[in-house]
Amino acid sequence: MDPAESTVEAGAVKSAGGTGSAREFEVCPVDQLPPGGHVIRQAGNRQLGVFNVDGEYYALPNICPHQTGPACQGKYLVGAVRAGEDTDWIPEWIFDGQVMVCPWHGLEYHVPTGKCLAFPNISLRRYHVFVRDDMIMVRL
Ligand code: FES
Numbered sequence: 001m002d003p004a005e006s007t008v009e010a011g012a013v014k015s016a017g018g019t020g021s022a023r024e025f026e027v028c029p030v031d032q033l034p035p036g037g038h039v040i041r042q043a044g045n046r047q048l049g050v051f052n053v054d055g056e057y058y059a060l061p062n063i064c065p066h067q068t069g070p071a072c073q074g075k076y077l078v079g080a081v082r083a084g085e086d087t088d089w090i091p092e093w094i095f096d097g098q099v100m101v102c103p104w105h106g107l108e109y110h111v112p113t114g115k116c117l118a119f120p121n122i123s124l125r126r127y128h129v130f131v132r133d134d135m136i137m138v139r140l
Contacts, residue, residue, distance in 0.1 A: 027136040036097065038076050043138055048127060050138060051111050053077065053098050058111050059127035059138045069104030071124065076100040080108050080117050
């Protein structure tokens with residue numbers, strides 16, 4: 001299977017313990033999530049999209065605030081077009097390789113910040129992602 005493909009894993013990933021109320025979950029080995037790739041994982045009762053954007057990992061909830069669509073399962077790591085007074089309304093390409101598009105109605109999200117491009121007051125929660133012993137981990 002191409003590790004850069006969108007994949008949905010059935011069942012929860014293993015809990016790796018954690019301190020206090022934080023819980024940590026294995027996502028996948030580092031070599032299974034190359035730059036430009038993403039995976040979908042169940043972590044506890046949440047489904048997350050985990051992305052590799054230019055070597056940095058990000059985890060976002062796989063649920064769109066618009067109408068609860070699977071936000072992380074549409075187009076991912078594309079860019080977006082914007083225009084405004086500051087560009088004299090000339091369209092420009094922004095966030096190349098950093099945007100995912102909800103498959104239900106097309107809202108675009110900037111993966112590194114979780115911000116919705118059309119509605120900047122809407123942001124997806126971001127989860128802490130880190131690497132331990134070549135395993136990508138997420139902390140809830
Ligand atoms: S549910 Fe995501 S854009 Fe509508």
